[in-house]
Amino acid sequence: MKIYLDNSATTQVDKEVVKAMMPYFSEKFGNPNSLHEFGRDAREAVENARKKIAEMINCEPEEIIFTSGGTESNNLAIKGLIGEKKHIITSKIEHPSVLETCRELEKQGYKVDYISVDKEGIINIQELKRKISNNTLLVSIMHVNNEIGTIQPLEEIGKICREFGVLFHTDAVQSFGKIKIDVKNINIDLLSASGHKINAPKGVGFLYVKKEIKIKPLVNGGGHEKNLRSGTENVPGIVGFGKACEIADKKMKEKEKIKKLRDKLIQELEKIPGTRLNGSRNLRIFNNVNVSFSGIEGEALVLMLDKEGIATSTGSACSSHSLEPSHVLKAIGLSDLEAHGSLRLSLGWENNEKEINFVIDKIRECVDKLRKISKNIEV
Numbered sequence: 284m285k286i287y288l289d290n291s292a293t294t295q296v297d298k299e300v301v302k303a304m305m306p307y308f309s310e311k312f313g314n315p316n317s318l319h320e321f322g323r324d325a326r327e328a329v330e331n332a333r334k335k336i337a338e339m340i341n342c343e344p345e346e347i348i349f350t351s352g353g354t355e356s357n358n359l360a361i362k363g364l365i366g367e368k369k370h371i372i373t374s375k376i377e378h379p380s381v382l383e384t385c386r387e388l389e390k391q392g393y394k395v396d397y398i399s400v401d402k403e404g405i406i407n408i409q410e411l412k413r414k415i416s417n418n419t420l421l422v423s424i425m426h427v428n429n430e431i432g433t434i435q436p437l438e439e440i441g442k443i444c445r446e447f448g449v450l451f452h453t454d455a456v457q458s459f460g461k462i463k464i465d466v467k468n469i470n471i472d473l474l475s476a477s478g479h480k481i482n483a484p485k486g487v488g489f490l491y492v493k494k495e496i497k498i499k500p501l502v503n504g505g506g507h508e509k510n511l512r513s514g515t516e517n518v519p520g521i522v523g524f525g526k527a528c529e530i531a532d533k534k535m536k537e538k539e540k541i542k543k544l545r546d547k548l549i550q551e552l553e554k555i556p557g558t559r560l561n562g563s564r565n566l567r568i569f570n571n572v573n574v575s576f577s578g579i580e581g582e583a584l585v586l587m588l589d590k591e592g593i594a595t596s597t598g599s600a601c602s603s604h605s606l607e608p609s610h611v612l613k614a615i616g617l618s619d620l621e622a623h624g625s626l627r628l629s630l631g632w633e634n635n636e637k638e639i640n641f642v643i644d645k646i647r648e649c650v651d652k653l654r655k656i657s658k659n660i661e662v
Contacts, residue, residue, distance in 0.1 A: 284592050284638075284641065285592045285593075285594075286592060286593045286594065286634070286638045286641065286642060287594045287631065287633075287634075288593065288594055288595050288628040288629060288630060288631075288634070288642065289594045289595055289596050289627075289628075289629060290480075290570060290629040290630060290631040291429055291430075291432075291457060291480070291570075291571065291596075291627065291629035292596055292629070293479045293480070293485065294479060294480060294481065294482045294631060295482060295631070295633070296479075296482055296483065296484050296523070297482040297483075297526075297527060297530055299526060299530060300482060300483055300484070300523045300526045300527050300530070301523070303522055303523060303525075303526040304484070304519040304520075304522050304523040304526075305519075307325065307328060307518045307519040307522050308519055311324045311325060311328065311518075312325075313325040314515055315328075315329050315515070315516050315518055316505070316507065316515065316516075325516075325518045328518060328521070328522050328525075329349075329516055329518060329521050329522075330344065331525060332521045332522055332524055332525025332526075332528075333347050333349070333521075333525075335525040335528045335529060336489060336524065336525065336528055338528075339459070339460070339464070339528050339531075339532065340459075340464045340465065340466050340474065340491060341464075341465045341466060341467055341468075342466050342467070342491055342493075343494065345494070345509070346491055346492055346493060346494060347489050347490075347491055348489060348490045348491075348492055348508045348509065348511050348512055349487065349488070349489050349508055349512065349516055349517070349521055350487075350488045350489060350490055350512055351486055351487065351488060351517070352477045352478070352479070352485070352486060352487065352488035353378070353380065353454065353456035353475050353476065353477035353480075353488050354378075354380040355488065355490075355501075356475035356476065356477070356488050356489065356490040357378065357380040357381050357384060357423075357454055357475050358380060358384050358501060359490050359498065359500075359501055359511070359512070360423070360452045360473040360475055360490055360492075360498070361381065361384045361385065361388070361421065361423060361452065362384060362387075362388065362501060363498035363499050363500065363501060363511070364420060364421060364450065364496075364497075364498055365497045365498060365499055366420050366497075368418050368419060368420035369392060369393045369394060369418060369420065370393070370394045370395075370396070370416060370418040370419045370420055371385055371388065371393055371394070371395045371396075371419075371420060371421050371422075371423065372395075372396045372398060372411065372414050372415065372419060372421070372422045372423070372449075373385055373395065373396075373397060373398065373422070373423045373424065374397065374398045374399075374400060374406050374424055374425070374435075375397045375398065375399055375400060375610070375614040376400055376404055376425075376428055376430075376431075376433075376610070376611045376614045376615070377423070377424075377425055377454065378425060378429055378454055378456070380454075381423055381425070381454055382397075382610075385397075385423075394418070396414045398410050398411055398414065398424075399614070400433075400614050400615060401615070402615050402616050403433060403562060403563035403564075403566065403615065404428055404431050404433035404561075404562050404563060404611070404614070404615050405433060405435065405436070405563065405566065406424060406435060406440075408436070408439060408440075408443070411440070411443060412443060415443070415447045415449055419447070419449045420449070420450065421449065421450045421451075421452055422440065422443075422444050422449055422450070422451050422452070423451075423452040423453070423454070424437070424440055424451075424452075424453060424454075425453060425454035425455075425456075425457070426453050426454065426455045426457070426458040426462070426464070427455075427457040427458040427461075427462070427568045427571075428457070428562070428611060429456065429457050430561075430562075430573060430609060430611040430612070430627060431561045431562030431563075431567075431571070431573045431611055431612070431615070432457075432562050432563075432567045432568040432570075432571025432572075432573060432629075433562045433563045433566060433567060434458070434462070434563070434566045434567065434568060436566075437453060437469050437471070438468070438469050441469045441470030441471060442470060444470060444472075445470045450472045450473065450496065451470060451471055451472050451473070452471075452472060452473035452474070452475070453471055453473075453474050453475070454475050455474050455475060455476050456475060456476055456477045456480055456488075457480060457568065458568065459474075459476035459477075459480070459481065460476075460480070460481035460527070460528065460531035460532075460535075461481070461531070461535065461538070461568060461569070461570070462568070463535070466491060466493075471491070471493075472492075472493045472496055473490065473491060473492055473493070473496065474490070474491040475488065475489075475490055475491075476488055476489055476491075478520065478523065478524040478527060481527050481528070481531045482527050482530065482531070482632075483520070483523045483524040483526070483527035483528075484519075484520050484523050484524075486517060486520050487517050487520035487521055487523070487524050488524075489524075492511070498511060500512060500513060502514060534632055537632065538569045538570075539569075541569050541570050541630050541631075541632065541634070542569040542570075544630055544634060544635075544636060544639050545569060545570060545571070545572055545630055547636075547639055547643075548572045548628060548630075548639055548642070548643065549564075549572055549574075551643045552572070552574050552643065552646060553574075555576065555646075555647060555650055557576055557577035557578060558574055558575070558576055558577075559574060559575045559577075559617075559621065560572075560573070560574055561573040561574060561575055561612060561615065561617070561625060562615070570629055570630040570631070571627070571628075571629050571630075572627070572628040572629070572630075573625060573626070573627045573628075574625065574626055575612070575617065575621045575622070575624045575625045575626075576624045576626065576650050577621070577624060578624070578653075578654050578657050579624050579650060579653040579654060579657060580623055580624065580653070581597035581623055581624050581625045581626050582597055582623075583653055584624075584626055584646075584649055584650065584653060585597055585626065587649040587652070587653065588642075588645060588646065588649055591645045591649070593641075593642055593645060595626055595627065595628050596626075596627045596629075597609075597625055597626060597627060608622035608623055609622050609625065612625055626646075628642070
């Protein structure tokens with residue numbers, strides 16, 4: 284039995300998505316910027332996908348800029364903003380593509396404030412208000428944390444940004460296609476998302492940019508995507524992204540089923556002595572479980588579960604090669620030792636109760652084995 288519980292890292296491409304993409308590899312292979320019929324077919328497919336994505340977040344199609352994924356979108360949103368103001372506010376638990384971009388801008392003379400979070404991973408709203416100044420260009424706060432699944436109060440953050448006249452960007456890579464987002468109601472100015480988190484292929488994403496906002500391109504060339512992202516569009520990937528949006532919109536109705544499986548996982552794993560749930564119990568995306576087990580190494584647990592056919596992770600896939608403890612877990616108050624004992628399980632639409640029962644039993648066995656090994660080593 285093989286069980287995949289690492290959907291926050293990437294998802295399996297849906298069969299219907301693959302089917303929709305196939306003609307654009309061989310039959311309708313034209314460059315969407317060409318004037319002939321092959322090009323027109325490709326352009327029509329790109330624009331249809333753009334419309335579907337725009338409908339998902341209640342914006343205009345021309346406000347969607349296709350990119351290679353969430354990391355590029357975050358970079359374009361933050362580095363690309365044009366303005367005289369040189370102050371950015373973000374949080375301590377953002378994705379590395381936001382944090383590293385902000386650190387790079389600090390070297391260029393920008394002032395960046397990193398807002399703290401509470402033990403559940405919710406940002407300090409009062410600190411956010413205090414940090415906003417006349418020189419603040421942007422507030423960038425992710426919607427759902429990729430490690431602990433915490434959902435930030437975007438409506439409240441958006442309202443504050445409007446009151447102070449500050450631009451608001453959100454990294455919605457982990458929420459787009461799972462939680463309904465209305466950029467107009469939430470007062471979002473820029474939004475990043477990625478296809479491979481919602482059963483579309485890797486290598487395609489988008490950045491929503493509100494009409495009135497001026498940004499400069501990071502890549503210069505032929506002026507594709509309204510002069511903001513030069514390079515021939517990834518037509519099959521974009522088509523797949525559009526189809527995945529159609530499917531995700533329908534599957535959102537099934538999220539209660541996944542939530543019940545998530546809750547069962549949490550409930551049963553917390554019965555293991557020395558287990559801690561990381562992140563918010565209530566303000567949590569429906570498919571995320573992040574727990575720490577005292578006395579064990581998370582990586583050892585991941586490898587042991589892998590031998591049992593269960594795919595999990597210790598945190599962000601983008602940080603999986605780092606030996607440093609998770610910056611997210613440290614920010615919510617975990618010690619280095621506790622952070623190293625973490626396990627992230629992120630469910631997908633295909634998971635079922637039989638699989639979850641098997642996973643619970645195997646985690647119990649593996650944690651027990653690792654603790655016995657650890658005890659023997661200490662002796």
